[in-house]
Amino acid sequence: MTFRHPVIVFDLDGTLIRGTTLSLVLAEALGHRPVVEELEHLYDDHRIDNHEFAVREAGLLRGVTPERYRAPLAGVPWIAGVKETLSALTEGGCTLLLTTLAWQFAVEELEHRPWFTAVAGAGMDLVDGALSGRVDRHFHEEDKRAFTEEWCRTRGIPLAEVAAIGDSRTDLPLFGAVGTSIALNAGAEARAAADHVLDTDDLRDVLPLLRAR
Numbered sequence: 001m002t003f004r005h006p007v008i009v010f011d012l013d014g015t016l017i018r019g020t021t022l023s024l025v026l027a028e029a030l031g032h033r034p035v036v037e038e039l040e041h042l043y044d045d046h047r048i049d050n051h052e053f054a055v056r057e058a059g060l061l062r063g064v065t066p067e068r069y070r071a072p073l074a075g076v077p078w079i080a081g082v083k084e085t086l087s088a089l090t091e092g093g094c095t096l097l098l099t100t101l102a103w104q105f106a107v108e109e110l111e112h113r114p115w116f117t118a119v120a121g122a123g124m125d126l127v128d129g130a131l132s133g134r135v136d137r138h139f140h141e142e143d144k145r146a147f148t149e150e151w152c153r154t155r156g157i158p159l160a161e162v163a164a165i166g167d168s169r170t171d172l173p174l175f176g177a178v179g180t181s182i183a184l185n186a187g188a189e190a191r192a193a194a195d196h197v198l199d200t201d202d203l204r205d206v207l208p209l210l211r212a213r
Contacts, residue, residue: 002212003092005180007157009148010116011166012100012107015184016203018079022102023057029072032060050101050170054122054135061124062133066105073109081204086115088207097151099144101170105131120147141170145177163210166190182209 013021027036039056042048048056089096096116100107104121107113123137152159160179164171167186175181175193183194184206191197196209 001088001092001207003089003094003210004212005161005163005210006093007095007097007148007152007162008089008210009097009099009144009162009164009174009178011144011164011168011171012098012102012121014167014186015165016079016082016112017076018185018201019077022073022076022100022106025072025076026061026069026103026106029069030060030064035060050140051138054101054138058124058131058135059133061103061131064131065129066109066126069106070109073106074111076110078112079201079203081202082112085203085207086112088204089210090115094210097148099147099174101139101141104137104139118151120144142173144171145173148174149177165206180210182206 010016021040023036023040024033027033036057039053043053086096098107098116098119100121102121104119104123107119107121113119120139122135122139124134125132125136148162149159152162159177162178163180163182164174164178165182165184167184167190169187169189171190172193181194182196182198183190184198186197198205198209
């Protein structure tokens with residue numbers, strides 16, 4: 001199987017991970033789920049921005065060691081067909097990137113991380129072997145586009161040859177920059193901005209939209 005785009009950029013929460021977010025997975029394991037649920041509610045209602053969300057969540061994670069957060073991250077609920085889809089795309093010659101507003105330290109622990117050539121997300125450093133509780137790299141929706149642009153620029157790949165798959169308003173800047181955008185199980189803003197809209201419980205259903213014509 002061959003594909004039209006040499007680079008495919010995926011969002012994570014709501015796109016590859018269904019029914020929860022990495023923030024909620026961590027919060028459930030660490031005992032502060034109600035606080036993070038409220039933060040997500042405030043963000044969804046545009047009452048706080050991503051910068052404020054990250055700062056407040058970071059404080060909740062202060063002192064947490066990798067040993068405490070690795071186990072819950074191993075059990076996140078992936079959309080069906082994720083392994084088969086990522087395998088088909090890489091075997092078809094595509095390079096896969098992952099951009100997310102979630103914590104990059106959490107993304108690095110995920111089961112399917114090895115499929116992605118590069119990932120980008122928010123950063124938090126370790127101090128004496130534990131999370132510092134301070135954001136050392138904010139990652140906003142515009143940064144999804146900036147990261148993809150820079151990655152492609154250094155390799156001579158036009159953005160017109162990139163496809164992006166996401167589900168929310170955080171994907172809009174990237175959707176507007178790439179050759180093909182797919183809103184997968186998405187909210188109204190992403191659906192309105194995308195070239196294709198797909199509702200499915202199986203990621204393999206995106207493959208016909210990406211296949212070479």
